[in-house]
Amino acid sequence: KNQVEQSPQSLIILEGKNCTLQCNYTVSPFSNLRWYKQDTGRGPVSLTIMTFSENTKSNGRYTATLDADTKQSSLHITASQLSDSASYICVVSASEGWNTGFQKLVFGTGTRLLVSP
Amino acid sequence: GAGVSQSPRYKVAKRGQDVALRCDPISGHVSLFWYQQALGQGPEFLTYFQNEAQLDKSGLPSDRFFAERPEGSVSTLKIQRTQQEDSAVYLCASSLETRFNSPLHFGNGTRLTVT
Numbered sequence: 001k002n003q004v005e006q007s008p009q010s011l012i013i014l015e016g017k018n019c020t021l022q023c024n025y026t027v028s029p030f031s032n033l034r035w036y037k038q039d040t041g042r043g044p045v046s047l048t049i050m051t052f053s054e055n056t057k058s059n060g061r062y063t064a065t066l067d068a069d070t071k072q073s074s075l076h077i078t079a080s081q082l083s084d085s086a087s088y089i090c091v092v093s094a095s096e097g098w099n100t101g102f103q104k105l106v107f108g109t110g111t112r113l114l115v116s117p
Numbered sequence: 118g119a120g121v122s123q124s125p126r127y128k129v130a131k132r133g134q135d136v137a138l139r140c141d142p143i144s145g146h147v148s149l150f151w152y153q154q155a156l157g158q159g160p161e162f163l164t165y166f167q168n169e170a171q172l173d174k175s176g177l178p179s180d181r182f183f184a185e186r187p188e189g190s191v192s193t194l195k196i197q198r199t200q201q202e203d204s205a206v207y208l209c210a211s212s213l214e215t216r217f218n219s220p221l222h223f224g225n226g227t228r229l230t231v232t
Contacts, residue, residue: 004159032218043121043208043223044160051218089159093218104173105221107152107159 002027004092004108012114021111023073023090031095035064035075038087080115087112121224129230130199138194138227142211152208199231
C-alpha cells in the first residue's frame with residue numbers, strides 16, 4: 001500500500017533555531033515529492049517539488065532533500081520565525097494515469113511545528 | 118480571483134441532510150481535485166477532473182458522494198443523506214496543467230460538521 005510517514009508528529013523549537021523534519025515513503029511508481037505548509041484553518045501551500053533526479057531544493061529558509069534510493073526526504077528550516085508555526089506535510093506523487101497526467105498524491109499526516117518566542 | 122475559492126467556509130448539517138460544497142478554481146486551470154481531511158490527518162483524495170471530465174472518482178467513500186464540473190470551471194461536491202463520519206474539511210485544489218510536477222493550489226476548505 002502506498003504510504004507516507006512523517007516524524008516527529010509534533011515539535012516545539014525556540015525562535016531563531018533550526019529544525020529538520022523527516023519523511024519516509026513507500027509510494028510506487030514514484031513521480032515526485034512535495035512539501036507543503038498548512039496553517040491552521042487554511043489550505044496547504046506548496047514549498048518545494050522534487051522529481052526523481054533532484055536531491056535538494058531550496059525555497060528561502062526552507063531546504064528539502066530527497067534520497068530516492070532509501071525513499072527518504074527531509075525538510076530543513078533555518079533561523080525559524082514565529083510565522084513558521086504550522087503543519088508541514090510531505091506529499092508523494094505516484095505516476096498513475098500516465099496518459100492523462102493525473103497526479104495521484106499520497107499525503108503524510110504532517111509534522112505540527114510550534115515556534116516559541 | 119487570485120486563488121482557489123471555496124464556499125461555504127463552514128457548514129453544519131443535521132444527519133440525513135444533503136449538502137453542496139462549491140469550488141471556484143483559479144481561472145484557466147485545467148485540473149481540479151477534491152480532498153477530504155479529517156482532524157489531525159493529511160488530505161485524502163476523493164476525485165479528479167480534467168476540464169469537465171471526471172477522470173477518477175475512486176476516492177469517493179460511498180455513492181452518497183457526487184461531484185460535477187459541468188463547464189470545466191466551477192465544481193460542486195454534493196453529499197446526500199449526510200452521516201457523522203462525513204464531518205471533515207473538504208479541500209479543493211487546481212493546477213494549470215496536467216503534467217506531473219505541476220503545482221497544486223489549494224483553497225482554504227469547507228469545514229463540514231454533521232450533528
